[in-house]
Amino acid sequence: MRGIKTTLINNSLCNTRNKIYKLLIYIVLWMIPSFSAHGFDFIEKTHVIEIRQGSELSEKVNFYTVGGFEAANGSFVSYTPWYINHWTDTRVSFMTQITETLGIIWGVSSGEVGDKYRIYPSLKIGVAYFENLSKNSTLSFKATTILGGNLTEYPCIADYGDVGGVQMVNCRMAASQLPPSETLNYLFNDRPYNQTMVTLEYKLYF
Amino acid sequence: MKAASFPLFSKIIISASFMAFAPFSLAQSDLVSTAIGANPSAMAATTAIVLPKAQNWMNPDVAAAWSAGYSGKGTTITIVDDFSNASKFSGNLNGKVQTQGHGYWTSQEAGLVAYSATINRQDFNTGRNTSVPLAKTGLNVINASYGMYASGAYINYNFTYGAEETSMVNYAKGGNAIIVKAAGNDGINMGTVNASGNFDALNKSLKGLPTTIYAGALSSNGTTASPASMASYSNRAGTDVTTQKQFLVVGVDSSKMGIAGTSFAAPIISGYAAVLGSKFATATPTAITNQLLNTARTDTLKSYSAAVYGKGEASLSRALAPVSIK
Numbered sequence: 284m285r286g287i288k289t290t291l292i293n294n295s296l297c298n299t300r301n302k303i304y305k306l307l308i309y310i311v312l313w314m315i316p317s318f319s320a321h322g323f324d325f326i327e328k329t330h331v332i333e334i335r336q337g338s339e340l341s342e343k344v345n346f347y348t349v350g351g352f353e354a355a356n357g358s359f360v361s362y363t364p365w366y367i368n369h370w371t372d373t374r375v376s377f378m379t380q381i382t383e384t385l386g387i388i389w390g391v392s393s394g395e396v397g398d399k400y401r402i403y404p405s406l407k408i409g410v411a412y413f414e415n416l417s418k419n420s421t422l423s424f425k426a427t428t429i430l431g432g433n434l435t436e437y438p439c440i441a442d443y444g445d446v447g448g449v450q451m452v453n454c455r456m457a458a459s460q461l462p463p464s465e466t467l468n469y470l471f472n473d474r475p476y477n478q479t480m481v482t483l484e485y486k487l488y489f
Numbered sequence: 490m491k492a493a494s495f496p497l498f499s500k501i502i503i504s505a506s507f508m509a510f511a512p513f514s515l516a517q518s519d520l521v522s523t524a525i526g527a528n529p530s531a532m533a534a535t536t537a538i539v540l541p542k543a544q545n546w547m548n549p550d551v552a553a554a555w556s557a558g559y560s561g562k563g564t565t566i567t568i569v570d571d572f573s574n575a576s577k578f579s580g581n582l583n584g585k586v587q588t589q590g591h592g593y594w595t596s597q598e599a600g601l602v603a604y605s606a607t608i609n610r611q612d613f614n615t616g617r618n619t620s621v622p623l624a625k626t627g628l629n630v631i632n633a634s635y636g637m638y639a640s641g642a643y644i645n646y647n648f649t650y651g652a653e654e655t656s657m658v659n660y661a662k663g664g665n666a667i668i669v670k671a672a673g674n675d676g677i678n679m680g681t682v683n684a685s686g687n688f689d690a691l692n693k694s695l696k697g698l699p700t701t702i703y704a705g706a707l708s709s710n711g712t713t714a715s716p717a718s719m720a721s722y723s724n725r726a727g728t729d730v731t732t733q734k735q736f737l738v739v740g741v742d743s744s745k746m747g748i749a750g751t752s753f754a755a756p757i758i759s760g761y762a763a764v765l766g767s768k769f770a771t772a773t774p775t776a777i778t779n780q781l782l783n784t785a786r787t788d789t790l791k792s793y794s795a796a797v798y799g800k801g802e803a804s805l806s807r808a809l810a811p812v813s814i815k
Contacts, residue, residue, distance in 0.1 A: 355784050355810045441811035446780040447769045458810035460560055462768050 325379065333376035333390065339476035340402050340434040341372045341395055352458040355444065365399040365439075365454055372402050378411060386411040388427055399439070399454050405432030405475060419488040428479045436471035561603025561763035563770060565624035568596040568632045568756070569653065572612040580748035594748060595634045595756045602760025605767065606630075613653060620656035621666075628766025628774060629666035631657055632759040634752035636673055636689035641682035648690045657691075661698035664775040669759045670695055671751040672705040672736070678727030678796070679703065679736070696732055699775045702762075702782070703736045703799070704755040710740030711789030711802050718791045719798065723751050726799035736799020737785055761805045768809060784808040 337345075344366050351361040376390030388411055394404035409427030416422050439454035441463065453466035570592030579588045582598055589597075592610060600608045611621055613635065623629045637654060639646075649655065660666040670692060675683035680696070682688045695701040705724060711717030717740055719725060726736035739757045743749035758781065765777045772780075785801035787793040793801065 353807055353810055354814070355780075355807050355812045357786070357788075357807060360810075360814060439814050441814040443769065444780070444812045446765070446772045446776045446808075447811075452811075452814075454814065457814050458806060460764055460768055460809060462770060 328380040329377050330380075331375065332378050332388070333374060335375075336371050336373045338372045338374065338392070338402070338432075340432075340473055341368070343471070343473070344368070344395075344397065344400055344402075344434065344436075347455060354458075360457075362455065366397050368395050368397045371395055374405075374407070376407055384413050386413075388425070392432060394432070400434065400436045400471060402434050403431045406430045409480075416485075421486045423484045423486075424482070426479075426481045429475045429477075432475040432478075434471050434473040438467060438470060560767065561606030561760065562767040563605075563627040564603065564630065564763040564766040565607045565609060565627060566596075566599045566603065566630045566632060566756075566759050566763050567609040567611060567621055567623075568592060568599060568634075568759075569611045569613050569616070569621060569657070570595050570632070570634055571614060572610055573614045578748070580746055582746060582748075586747065591634070591752065595632060595752060598753055599632055599756035599759045599763075602757055603763035603767075606760070606763040611653070617651040617653050620652045621660070623660070623666055627770070628763065628772075628777065629660075630759045630762045630766070631660065631666050631668050632755050633657065633668060633691070634671040634750075634755045636671070637691040638687040639690045641686045641688050643690075644680075644682065644688050644693070648694060650691075650694075654691060654694075658694050658698070661695055661701045664699045664773060667700045667702065667759075667762050667774045667778050668695060668698075669702045669704055669755045669762065671755040672703045673724040674722045674750050674752075675724055676722050678725050679732045680727055680729055696729070696735070700778045701735050702758055702778060703732065704751055704758045705736060705738040705799065706741040706749070706751045706754040707738050707790075707802065708740070709742045709744075711786070711791075713788050716789055716791040717802065720749065720751075722749070723754070725797045726795060728796055730795075733795045733799045734782065737781065737803045738790070738798050738801065739803050758803055761803055761808065764805060765808055780808050784810075 345368075347362045347366040349363065351359055351363075354360050370393065372392055372395035374390060374392035376388060378386045378388050380386045388407065388409035390407040392405045392407070395402040407427055407429050409425065412424040414422045436453075438451045439457060440449060441452045441457045442449050443463075447463070450463040451467065452463035453469050456466035456469060457463070459466065571590060572592040574590055577588050577590050578594075579586055580594060581587070582594070582601060592612065596608050596610055600606065607624065609622075609624075611619070621631055637648075637650065639648065650658070657666075657668050661668045672679060673683075673689050673692065677683055679692060680688070692703065695703075703726070705726070706720040706722070707717040708720045709715075709717050719738065720741060723738075726733045737758055739754050741749055741751075741753045741757075746753065761781060762777055765780060766772070769777065769780075781803055782800045784804050784807040785799075786804045786807065787798070787801040789802050790798050
């Protein structure tokens with residue numbers, strides 16, 4: 284049953300990922316005529332606001348690239364092959380100014396893949412608003428959300444011999460005191476940190 | 490901290506055998522166990538001891554294997570011991586010096602290792618004629634930190650016991666419960682007579698049965714960097730291969746615990762069995778017994794020899810781990 288649940292989760296996330304890709308394609312297609320017509324204008328009004336390699340989820344998994352446990356025969360089982368990544372999650376975010384006070388925030392992340400986990404690619408969208416309220420006060424508002432970008436961890440198959448047989452288990456907890464089936468409740472299944480952020484800032488200068 | 494002592498394990502054995510053998514008849518070939526001020530009904534108290542703190546005398550294995558809440562959950566350890574003798578002695582198992590009787594020490598110790606196990610107590614002074622009850626669900630482990638001594642003249646006899654020890658032997662024979670038996674403090678090979686000319690008949694009766702584990706004592710926990718040696722008082726596995734295959738050792742560090750004796754090796758192994766029983770809830774007592782025996786370490790022991798250490802030092806972390814994983 285656990286295997287079926289994992290497969291269903293994987294399929295659901297695949298569907299979400301595919302939707303994100305489609306959305307990205309639509310945005311690019313929409314931007315092409317805009318670009319053609321207002322290419323320079325768009326570029327002039329678009330600013331890079333974030334380039335980041337690594338994320339909180341990436342760091343969470345990175346913790347397990349060292350360490351391991353002793354198998355029943357004393358041989359060392361390392362976590363490294365399971366949790367080392369082939370490409371670190373990288374995010375680029377932009378802000379495109381629409382009016383004097385309004386901008387659109389948008390960005391993408393590449394996702395990250397390891398043998399026993401995946402951080403899915405994501406799309407970041409949001410708005411930013413800035414207003415000079417008076418000579419010495421300003422108000423800014425920013426709201427962003429991240430679509431996709433979830434961390435999913437996959438289980439291992441462990442052979443416990445005569446005492447426990449072959450069982451699906453959380454790789455990191457295979458040698459713990461917990462029953463193997465209980466360890467599956469501790470598989471990573473996290474949303475991006477700060478998935479939705481809203482900030483309102485008022486500044487008064489004196 | 491008080492000096493280490495070996496009081497109750499030896500005293501119980503010696504007084505039991507003398508009392509038992511005053512009226513002994515060869516024709517009967519019975520081992521009559523002592524019941525001083527006998528009360529036929531057994532005293533069995535169910536106590537769930539929950540003390541989730543790794544202690545400094547525990548093997549680093551146990552501390553490393555410590556995780557939230559599961560140590561022995563759903564299992565039962567029955568401590569068959571002396572709970573009514575007025576004799577008490579001091580020790581330190583949980584960071585503070587306590588003074589209590591032998592049975593309370595062994596039950597506390599087992600409860601510290603398997604803190605979510607149910608700990609039952611049966612007083613062997615009053616429970617001789619009562620079978621040890623088993624919990625209906627989950628793994629049952631019976632801890633026997635005592636011996637039944639008989640004259641060496643009868644070493645080749647087959648003994649019968651009261652209902653208490655008979656039930657334990659039958660459980661070991663049928664694989665119904667794990668029997669963890671303290672090896673003894675005579676500093677001799679298992680199956681031989683001690684300096685007084687006596688031998689532990691219960692050790693002999695449990696030999697070769699599917700769920701018997703004999704517990705010997707090391708003077709400290711062993712590591713590969715600092716291998717441990719057998720405690721001077723601890724009985725050794727001996728030359729009998731069957732006994733060697735059922736013999737485990739664990740550290741009983743009297744400098745930390747303030748107490749010593751194979752009486753205090755057995756509860757550690759009983760606790761290990763309970764922890765395994767909670768992880769592998771559908772495993773049979775025989776499978777768990779074999780898992781503990783087959784994952785014992787020899788690389789943490791000084792000049793390992795099966796005749797001394799049996800299978801080796803019990804390793805909870807290896808017993809919990811898979812054989813292979815991908």
